Amino acid sequence: MDYKDYYKVMGVSPNATEEELRTLYKKLALQYHPDRNPGDKKAEARFKEISEAKEILLDKDNRQKYDKLRSDYLRFQQYQRATTGRRPSGPRPPQGEEEFGSVFGNFWQEVFGGGKRGAKRGKNYDANIKISLAEAYKGLSTILTFEGRRLRIKVRPGIQDGQILKIKGQGQAGANGGPPGDLYLKVMIQDQGEYKRKGNHLLRSVHVPITAAVLGRKVQVETFKGKMSITIPPGTQNGEQLKLKGLGMPIYEDPGFFGDLFVKVKIIVPRRLNEEEKALFKELEKRGL
Numbered sequence: 521m522d523y524k525d526y527y528k529v530m531g532v533s534p535n536a537t538e539e540e541l542r543t544l545y546k547k548l549a550l551q552y553h554p555d556r557n558p559g560d561k562k563a564e565a566r567f568k569e570i571s572e573a574k575e576i577l578l579d580k581d582n583r584q585k586y587d588k589l590r591s592d593y594l595r596f597q598q599y600q601r602a603t604t605g606r607r608p609s610g611p612r613p614p615q616g617e618e619e620f621g622s623v624f625g626n627f628w629q630e631v632f633g634g635g636k637r638g639a640k641r642g643k644n645y646d647a648n649i650k651i652s653l654a655e656a657y658k659g660l661s662t663i664l665t666f667e668g669r670r671l672r673i674k675v676r677p678g679i680q681d682g683q684i685l686k687i688k689g690q691g692q693a694g695a696n697g698g699p700p701g702d703l704y705l706k707v708m709i710q711d712q713g714e715y716k717r718k719g720n721h722l723l724r725s726v727h728v729p730i731t732a733a734v735l736g737r738k739v740q741v742e743t744f745k746g747k748m749s750i751t752i753p754p755g756t757q758n759g760e761q762l763k764l765k766g767l768g769m770p771i772y773e774d775p776g777f778f779g780d781l782f783v784k785v786k787i788i789v790p791r792r793l794n795e796e797e798k799a800l801f802k803e804l805e806k807r808g809l
Contacts, residue, residue: 524572526572526573526576526577527573527590529569529572529573530544530548530570530573530577532544534587534590538578541574541578542578543773545570545573545574545578546773547773548566549567549570549571549574550684552564552566552567552570553567553684554567555684555706586627640695640696640698641694641698641699641700641701642698643691643692643701644691644692644701644703644704645667645691645692645702646703646706647664647704647705647706648705648706648707649662649673649706649707650708650709650710651675651707651708651709652709652710653710653711653712653713653715653717654713655675656677656679656707656709657744657769658677659674659675659676659679659770659775661674661675666690669690671687671690671703673685673687673705675707676772676775677769677772677775678770678771678772678775679707679709679772680772681707681708681709681717682706682708683706683707684704684705684706685705685706685707686702686703686704686705687702687703687704687705688702689702690703717769719779720770720778720779721768721779721781722744722768722779722781722782723761723781723782724741724742724781724782724784725784725785726739726741726750727786727788728785728786728788729787730787730788730790732752733752733755733756733757733758733785734754734755735754736751736752736753736755736756737751738751738752739752741764743764744767750762750764756785756787758785758787759785759786760784760785761782761783761784762782763781763782764780764782764783765780766778766780767781768780768781
C-alpha cells in the first residue's frame with residue numbers, strides 16, 4: 521500500500537497539537553461530508569482521507585506509531601535522492617520502496633482492518649435524530665435505540681440542522697476480528713416555533729402598538745435566555761429590525777460565544793376606533809403625519 525502523509529492531508533504541521541487537529545477536523549469534515557456535497561466524488565474522496573487522518577492522528581498510540589513510520593519514510597526519500605545516478609554509500613534506510621509499502625500497509629490494516637488475516641472492518645451505518653431548536657440551543661443528552669442497542673447520544677449546544685455526528689464503533693460488527701464500523705447520525709432540527717435561524721443568528725418578531733412605534737416604549741421579548749426588556753426607539757418603522765447582541769445561538773465550535781438575535785418590529789394597526797380616536801387620527805392626517 522502506498523504511503524500517505526496524513527499531516528499534508530489535514531494541512532497541518534507535524535507539531536500540531538491535539539486540539540488544533542481536532543478543531544481542524546471538525547471544520548473539514550463539515551465542509552466535505554457527502555451529505556453536504558451530494559454526487560461530488562472529489563468531496564467524498566477528500567472526506568474519506570480526512571476521516572483516515574483523524575483515526576491516525578487523534579489517537580495517541582496510532583500517532584506515535586505513524587510518526588515513527590513517517591520518519592523512516594522521509595529518511596528513505598532522502599536516501600533515494602542522495603544515491604540517484606551514483607553508487608550508494610553509507611547506511612541504507614530500514615526499508616526499500618516495496619518493503620516500506622508493505623510495512624505501511626500492515627500498519628494501516630492494524631488501524632482500520634483489525635490486524636488479523638482476513639479481518640474486515642464493519643460497514644458504517646446512517647441514522648437520523650430529530651431535536652427541537654430549543655434543544656439545539658441548550659444541547660442535550662438522550663438515549664437512542666438503534667439496531668437493538670440503546671446508545672447515549674450527547675449533542676453539544678449550537679449544532680446546525682443537517683450536521684453529522686460520528687458515533688465511533690456503533691456501526692456493523694467487523695468480520696474475523698475486524699473492528700466495527702461507525703454510526704453517522706444526522707441531526708434534524710424540528711419545531712423552530714417563532715424563531716428563524718440563519719447560521720448562528722436568530723430572527724423573531726415582536727408586535728407593538730402604533731403608539732409605541734411612534735413615541736417609543738419598552739417592550740418584553742421572549743428569548744432562549746428568558747424574557748428581555750428592549751426599547752423601541754421613537755419613530756420605528758414597520759419591519760425594522762433591532763439587534764440584540766449575544767442572544768442568538770451558541771457557536772458549536774466555541775459554545776462560550778453566541779450569535780445575535782434580530783427582533784423584527786411588526787406594528788399593530790387598530791381595527792376598531794371610537795369617534796374620539798378617529799378624530800385624533802384625522803387631526804394628525806391634516807398635519808401631514
